[in-house]
Amino acid sequence: MPSPQQARAQASAITSGKTAPEVEAAPTSQLRELFDGPRLSPGQRRIAQYLIEHITEAAFLSITELADRVGVSQPSVTRFAGAVGFSGYPALRERLQSIALKALAGGPGEPDRANELQAAVDAELANLENLRRDFADPDRVIHIGRELSRSTPLTVLGLRIAESLAEYFGYAARRIHPDVRLVTRGGSVAYDALLQSREAGGSWVLAFAMPRHSHETLQAVRVAHRVGLKVALITDLALGPLADEADVTFATGTGSRLVFDSYAAPNVMAAALLQAMTDADPERTQARLEKYEQVSDQHQFFVRD
Incomplete structure (x- = not known):
């Protein structure tokens, strides 16, 4: 009979394809997605980040108002619109307003007044809901999970505040990866x-970067590329120097x-990649989990419930 962890690994395999196409991102x-393709200048990234964080208000600002809010010039806003594929700011604003109006139409009603702890939970629920929508198409998670599974050794990087996320991922990944x-x-x-990992045959690094983003993490990601490793990054922003450096x-x-x-949300993202790694090589996963259960029973690692 499989252990509870083995049963969970078998039962929770990720299914490829868009499982909920009716749910809009x-x-x-x-x-x-709109801003992630082009290589943006630091000033343009500031504009993009402001729009992401204030979409329901920013979508209705004039070019002058948006420039003032971000602290850039009006020509900078015009160049930003062109950089992300629009003929000018009016065309970009029309697209932004479409996104904002749908968000406002589908948003929740006036919430009950909450204390700060409840507000913190509400914010995390919103983060998880956004992640749930991103998971409507799990193909990218499946692909990267397969790549991480194949990388031997697999390096997991997390500096400063991100160390705890890396520790969690590394601890779990050792159960299913050699x-x-x-x-x-x-x-x-x-x-x-990183150099030793590459020389030993590794091909990928999974890096965690949480605010405040450190120069050490950016330098480590650059070093990983320099020695020939690819980088998958779990972070809070799709834009910025770290995202620019990641594969x-x-x-x-x-x-x-x-x-x-x-x-x-980063913890759920990490767990999703771990699931994708177990799915990538189910025979190895089964063998390693069985061996771990034998060792843990022999040495009584855990208290029996």
Whole structure:
């Protein structure tokens, strides 16, 4: 009889294809897709990020008002519109208004007055809802999970506040992958680890980057590319220097209502990639989980419920 973890691995395999085509992507996801293709300048990224964060208001601003809000010139807004594929700001604003109006029409009613802790939970629920909509088409998660599964060794990078996310992923990934290497220190230590991983035959790094984004993480991602590794990034923004350096970016919202951020959506994103890795090689997954259960029983790792 399979263990509970083995049964979960078998029962929760991800099905390829759009499972809920009738559900339109969240406004933030639509905007990230709209702005994610072109290489934007730092000023243009500021405009994009402002629109993502304030879409229901920003979509109805004049070019002068938007420029003032972001702190850029009007010609910068015009160039931004052209960079993301529109003939000018009026055409871009028309598209933004379409997204904003749908968001307003489909938004929830006036919420009950909540205290700060409840508001923090509400914000995380919104992050999870956005992620749920992104998962309507799981093909990209399936593909990257397969790539991570094939990379031996697989390097998992998380510095500073992102260390806990990397630790979680690394701990779980070792149950189903033969060689997972965790990097939680920056500088030359990270450089050595990434170089050794590549020399040992590794092809991918999974990196976590949460606010505030550190120069050490950016440098480590650049080093990974320099030594020949590809980078999958789980972070809070689809735009910016880190996303520009990554081969693939999974952008998930973080909870920022309390003094320290919370990471419900990044944790679910990490669990989804772990699931995709188990699906990529079910025979190896089964064998490794069986062996782990034997070892854990032999050495009594866990309290019997």
